[in-house]
Amino acid sequence: DIVMTQTPLSSPVTLGQPASISCRSSQSLVHSDGNTYLSWLQQRPGQPPRLLIYKISNRFSGVPDRFSGSGAGTDFTLKISRVEAEDVGVYYCMQATQFPLTFGGGTKVEIK
Amino acid sequence: QITLKESGPTLVKPTQTLTLTCTFSGFSLSTSGVGVGWIRQPPGKALEWLALIYWDDDKRNSPFLKNRLTITKDTSKNQVVLTMTNMDPVDTATYYCARFAYYGSGSFDDWGQGTLVTVSS
Numbered sequence: 001d002i003v004m005t006q007t008p009l010s011s012p013v014t015l016g017q018p019a020s021i022s023c024r025s026s027q028s029l030v031h032s033d034g035n036t037y038l039s040w041l042q043q044r045p046g047q048p049p050r051l052l053i054y055k056i057s058n059r060f061s062g063v064p065d066r067f068s069g070s071g072a073g074t075d076f077t078l079k080i081s082r083v084e085a086e087d088v089g090v091y092y093c094m095q096a097t098q099f100p101l102t103f104g105g106g107t108k109v110e111i112k
Numbered sequence: 113q114i115t116l117k118e119s120g121p122t123l124v125k126p127t128q129t130l131t132l133t134c135t136f137s138g139f140s141l142s143t144s145g146v147g148v149g150w151i152r153q154p155p156g157k158a159l160e161w162l163a164l165i166y167w168d169d170d171k172r173n174s175p176f177l178k179n180r181l182t183i184t185k186d187t188s189k190n191q192v193v194l195t196m197t198n199m200d201p202v203d204t205a206t207y208y209c210a211r212f213a214y215y216g217s218g219s220f221d222d223w224g225q226g227t228l229v230t231v232s233s
Contacts, residue, residue: 035218048208048224096219100174
């Protein structure tokens, strides 16, 4: 099974400042079809998860451009260029390259 | 507009079988590339994938839950049903269903609000 490890566990950020979350997989997420099925999801307090980024760097519909994803192979990063109050919540990476599908442990973004 | 909604009991006793229904609209499970999955989240903990069923009736279950899970679909009713046998207090969680776009995002791109299931005698 592919283990997804996120760091940090918590990220206190000043409004308007950038935030960065790292996700590392225990094996390469490159699928035999050439795609890398690494997604980022946001879960605001009391809400269901919401897809932000898919296939490493593609923003889902309606996602602000302050969110960006990058990486390759086993190392991936989610960046928020300027944190806003509505960005508070827990962020998860998820891999869909191989079954069982697995999620990272989550990173809590909070305002200082 | 795509919507998904989970329904089922909020309280089950240990050893009982849980049956959850996901009723969706705005897409069809007969469309190539579409799937519906179940994901759960114990209180204060991370997300855990449980099962996924595709448009062609291919099914995948989490090996961590061994033979406890069954996922089925009723395309005419726009529903996906998850059954989980031999429930235990550690199965207490919010259970979500979500649409999986195999040919699109390759991820869960629309989620239901979730339903909290408590396992207690």
